[in-house]
Amino acid sequence: MPSGTVADCSQAPLFMEDLEAEAFLADKAYDTNELLDMLKETGIATVIPPVKNRREQRAHSRELERHVIENVFRALKHRREIATRYAKHTASFISFSSKV
Template sequence: PLLMEDLEAEAFLADKAYDTNELLDMLKEADITAVIPPVKSRKEQRAYSHELYRARHVIKIVFDALKHWRGIATRYAKLTVSFIAAIHVRCLFLYLPVHTT
């Protein structure tokens, strides 16, 4: 709940582990669309955007790739600016095609 305070977003993407009534109520109160597949044990299965949920996979892959870069995973940078710059550089390497000859 503390992380949800003052959250500004159009949608909240999460997996089934986050399918709780408390979180869904908080998102509804904040007027944020919940893109969370319902657990099978729910009596009433909620509808959610399957297309938007697929975007979660791309986000997860990017975070996984960032964690595998040692400089980011161990936070070598002393300054926040340097740390953010390292993330930007790594994202460029992930985004741009690299051709080796």
């Protein structure tokens, strides 16, 4: 199978061999038995909503999911001056790097 047609969820366990984390947050596309088993073995909390057609619907932490999403948006808003190109001069970028 060409590499462009491989699903991300099937490759995730390869990149997670030495992962040290308290929780793993992902969307429904990563709801695979292989990944869930790997996370359970390593003791990492799983924050992946189950797909609708899963026989046994498992619970996931909506509070943790919401917390992480809010933190990502907060960080993006903090860095919006680069993302929206408000800083158009070198001096603006230098002043921004001292804020971070």
